[in-house]
Amino acid sequence: MNLKKMVGYKAAEFVEEGMTVGLGTGSTAYYMVEAIGKRVNEEGLNIVGVTTSHRTTEQASELGIPLKNIDEVDHIDVTIDGADEISDDFQGIKGGGGAHLFEKVVANLSKEVIWIVDESKLVSKLGVFPLPVEVVEFGKGQLFRLFYDKGMKPQFRKKDNGEDYLTDSGNYIIDLQLDRIENPHELAQWLDSLTGVVEHGLFLDTVTKVIVGTEEGPVVKEVER
Numbered sequence: 161m162n163l164k165k166m167v168g169y170k171a172a173e174f175v176e177e178g179m180t181v182g183l184g185t186g187s188t189a190y191y192m193v194e195a196i197g198k199r200v201n202e203e204g205l206n207i208v209g210v211t212t213s214h215r216t217t218e219q220a221s222e223l224g225i226p227l228k229n230i231d232e233v234d235h236i237d238v239t240i241d242g243a244d245e246i247s248d249d250f251q252g253i254k255g256g257g258g259a260h261l262f263e264k265v266v267a268n269l270s271k272e273v274i275w276i277v278d279e280s281k282l283v284s285k286l287g288v289f290p291l292p293v294e295v296v297e298f299g300k301g302q303l304f305r306l307f308y309d310k311g312m313k314p315q316f317r318k319k320d321n322g323e324d325y326l327t328d329s330g331n332y333i334i335d336l337q338l339d340r341i342e343n344p345h346e347l348a349q350w351l352d353s354l355t356g357v358v359e360h361g362l363f364l365d366t367v368t369k370v371i372v373g374t375e376e377g378p379v380v381k382e383v384e385r
Contacts, residue, residue, distance in 0.1 A: 179207050200224060213263075248285075293307075
């Protein structure tokens with residue numbers, strides 16, 4: 161059973177006629193975009209998509225989903241995206257696919273945010289998954305040293321061929337291996353204060369619904385904010 165496909169297709173059921181929909185990025189979001197594309201083509205569903213990466217833009221365009229740029233809309237009804245970790249209190253880490261800057265901009269404009277994951281992404285406390293920090297080129301080594309001195313085990317993200325990984329905005333990613341984040345809000349505030357940090361992968365007080373893929377089927381968890 162493909163749990164990613166299961167939750168992706170389940171999430172597409174929450175998209176309604178006339179909505180502006182944030183389309184996430186990643187291996188699970190791929191199936192959600194696929195399912196929405198099927199509804200557009202088979203049901204004549206009339207929606208507008210706002211994408212969170214070049215990859216999703218390409219996929220959605222090929223499927224015939226009408227798209228608008230983030231600056232062409234004044235709100236987004238629902239954003240559906242994956243997550244790399246979700247804690248018991250529904251805080252999250254995203255950015256394993258390097259799209260967390262665009263994903264956060266889109267999520268912040270959304271009335272509702274749905275995360276789609278399999279059971280392996282659920283944790284009691286965040287931190288086992290490396291926390292991505294997107295940084296500009298100038299001074300990136302200074303930030304790396306700062307993180308190193310604080311025991312955060314930083315690593316510059318690399319592509320499979322060993323070259324530096326660059327985001328869609330042309331920035332670098334430093335992944336922090338923190339193991340356990342006791343106070344994510346405090347950490348987010350500190351990272352936000354660092355000059356040269358563009359964005360980080362802590363998504364806090366954001367999600368309104370989580371759809372979890374299990375062997376018994378998708379489980380929908382409502383989150384009160």
